[in-house]
Amino acid sequence: MKIDLHVHTSRLSPDSTMDPEAAIQAAIALGLDGICFTEHDRAWDLADVIQLGTKFNFPVFRGVEVMIKEGGEILVFGMNINFTTVIDIHTLRKLSQDAGAFMIAAHPFRGFPCQTITDFEKAEDLIMKRPVFDKVDCLEGYNGRNMAGNNDFACQLASKLGFPISGGSDAHAVPELGKCVTIFQNYIRNEEDLLRELKGGRFTGANHNRAK
Numbered sequence: 001m002k003i004d005l006h007v008h009t010s011r012l013s014p015d016s017t018m019d020p021e022a023a024i025q026a027a028i029a030l031g032l033d034g035i036c037f038t039e040h041d042r043a044w045d046l047a048d049v050i051q052l053g054t055k056f057n058f059p060v061f062r063g064v065e066v067m068i069k070e071g072g073e074i075l076v077f078g079m080n081i082n083f084t085t086v087i088d089i090h091t092l093r094k095l096s097q098d099a100g101a102f103m104i105a106a107h108p109f110r111g112f113p114c115q116t117i118t119d120f121e122k123a124e125d126l127i128m129k130r131p132v133f134d135k136v137d138c139l140e141g142y143n144g145r146n147m148a149g150n151n152d153f154a155c156q157l158a159s160k161l162g163f164p165i166s167g168g169s170d171a172h173a174v175p176e177l178g179k180c181v182t183i184f185q186n187y188i189r190n191e192e193d194l195l196r197e198l199k200g201g202r203f204t205g206a207n208h209n210r211a212k
Contacts, residue, residue: 006143009023049062061194107143141158167206
């Protein structure tokens, strides 16, 4: 089951130009099996997500992309709350554990000069100074808005640290949708299924062939 696990819409993310219904229609046209709205620091109401999924007969899920004080952003699934201030990774981890949620370090090398560094060890030394990677459950190895080198380094880091790898487009506009996906082994019907499969590690990230 191919799901774009990292999508922003104009409904709740001010920097996105993509209407939620247009995003779903584009996902269907691209041959995806589901879409997940992960807005910046804000959560969709479950009733709205269910309504959209029913309208298009297409699986729609939700998460939150949370900005942290240490730099970077964390995708959180299973804790659908609004964040009104920038939070530190220790507090986010505690909230996540209490809620039984799942945390993915989004585009972990973004913002670092790894695109100018061909030596993974040097890039790793920069990124590992952030006190983040002992607090998350997964790394986003495939991000549709990243340069290829950033994704390569993210996948290498995930392998070295023993993390599973997810994928998502990080789309803010329709043409960006579906460039990267998370492939799940089992069919996912609702957010309880999504959380169970994430925690079970039954998934992998990948680039998505948009040519169908």
